[in-house]
Amino acid sequence: MKKDSTALLLIFLTVFIDLLGFGLLIPILPAFGLKVLNIDEAAIGIVISAYSFIQFIFNPIFGRISDKRGRKPVIVFCLLLNALGYLLFSITNSFVLLLLSRIIAGIGGSSISVAQAYIADVTTTENRSKGMGIIGSAFGLGFVFGPLLGGILSEFGYAIVGYVSAGFSLLAFILTSFLLPESLKVKVQNESEIIQPARVRKLIDVQSFKIVFKKPDLALLISLFFVLTFSFANIYGTFALLGIQVYHFTDKQNGYMFGIIGLTSAIVQGTLIGTINKYLTKKNIFIISSFLISLNLALIPYAGNFLGLAIVGFFLSIGTGLFQPTILSLISEVASEQEQGMTLGINQSMSAFARMLGPLWGGFAFEYLGYPFPFLTGAFFTAVIFLISIFYLPQRLKWNEQ
Numbered sequence: 001m002k003k004d005s006t007a008l009l010l011i012f013l014t015v016f017i018d019l020l021g022f023g024l025l026i027p028i029l030p031a032f033g034l035k036v037l038n039i040d041e042a043a044i045g046i047v048i049s050a051y052s053f054i055q056f057i058f059n060p061i062f063g064r065i066s067d068k069r070g071r072k073p074v075i076v077f078c079l080l081l082n083a084l085g086y087l088l089f090s091i092t093n094s095f096v097l098l099l100l101s102r103i104i105a106g107i108g109g110s111s112i113s114v115a116q117a118y119i120a121d122v123t124t125t126e127n128r129s130k131g132m133g134i135i136g137s138a139f140g141l142g143f144v145f146g147p148l149l150g151g152i153l154s155e156f157g158y159a160i161v162g163y164v165s166a167g168f169s170l171l172a173f174i175l176t177s178f179l180l181p182e183s184l185k186v187k188v189q190n191e192s193e194i195i196q197p198a199r200v201r202k203l204i205d206v207q208s209f210k211i212v213f214k215k216p217d218l219a220l221l222i223s224l225f226f227v228l229t230f231s232f233a234n235i236y237g238t239f240a241l242l243g244i245q246v247y248h249f250t251d252k253q254n255g256y257m258f259g260i261i262g263l264t265s266a267i268v269q270g271t272l273i274g275t276i277n278k279y280l281t282k283k284n285i286f287i288i289s290s291f292l293i294s295l296n297l298a299l300i301p302y303a304g305n306f307l308g309l310a311i312v313g314f315f316l317s318i319g320t321g322l323f324q325p326t327i328l329s330l331i332s333e334v335a336s337e338q339e340q341g342m343t344l345g346i347n348q349s350m351s352a353f354a355r356m357l358g359p360l361w362g363g364f365a366f367e368y369l370g371y372p373f374p375f376l377t378g379a380f381f382t383a384v385i386f387l388i389s390i391f392y393l394p395q396r397l398k399w400n401e402q
Helices: 002-025 029-035 041-069 071-090 095-108 112-122 128-156 158-179 188-194 206-213 216-233 238-245 251-279 282-302 306-334 337-368 373-391
Strands: none
Touching: 002 071, 002 112, 002 128, 002 158, 029 041, 029 238, 041 071, 041 095, 041 112, 041 206, 041 238, 041 337, 071 095, 071 112, 071 158, 112 128, 112 306, 112 337, 128 158, 128 251, 128 306, 206 216, 206 337, 216 282, 216 306, 216 337, 216 373, 238 251, 238 282, 238 337, 238 373, 251 282, 251 306, 282 306, 282 373, 306 337, 337 373
């Protein structure tokens, strides 16, 4: 148990340090595109989408490789690529270079499903939600301190933000290389039944998608996660643009806003989710969280000022902090032990595809339809999840009990 606790702490620190570097860029990337490169909102959406599109391709590939070769080598390799992507951002002076930097970072950021599989390796079914909450907490804390630090550092130049981001990824690379133990304990004969080397080399692993989506419960859960991610991804980039163009925030104020959202999410996923699971069924968690997400997404463009937006962001983060670890836990529980990496890789890939579509739509809607539309779109689709949670899911899954 002590060994598993140490492993959980190390994977938390690794993901946190890496996401800290990623979080540094969140509040300043749209401002950098507008002020330095003079690109429009739709182009910013393309840049953000490119990062997620690359993850859509590489998440299942890395997930299957980790099922065969181990979790640690994949995580170490991806951290190094992340650092290279951030270094390229620091010398970017054109749209093309910015796009290339995000593509490289997107490949490096495709190890989150492997980190989730790592959590599944070292936790029991009973503790799976709490374990997945650790990843969410690392995300949340990365989005607390990353944007805060990014907003402050931007006053010294955008290149400095990139260099510091690269430094954090290199730190995570060193930490993982020397301290993180391997978690995979799958026998070789079982691996040969699950993974064929030729499949790993495919750009898009169609066979893996077929295997996962043959299972109705998995297909349903992954589809819901896709819809939720798309709904939330509508505000990637556009949230910072809203702060700059509508609320007239500085880069530092945008950083503070992301910090508030990240801190709330980290507290919910890192400390409260275990307690909440004792008192609420997964069904009730889905209903409450999807309602909170839908309502507060709709309120974002009408919050009025910094305080109003902070309150809306607070309740939005409670919703996402409850929803994400719960559905990840269900996906992991439904998947077989031998296919954790592949299943979570497919799920992460689908969520990356949603994060690609969301910013594309969000940037287009913000520029051509009006600034409220990205947020209202997300609210609408999350309301669909809310209705499905009430009327459909209880008949499909055994999730009415604690």
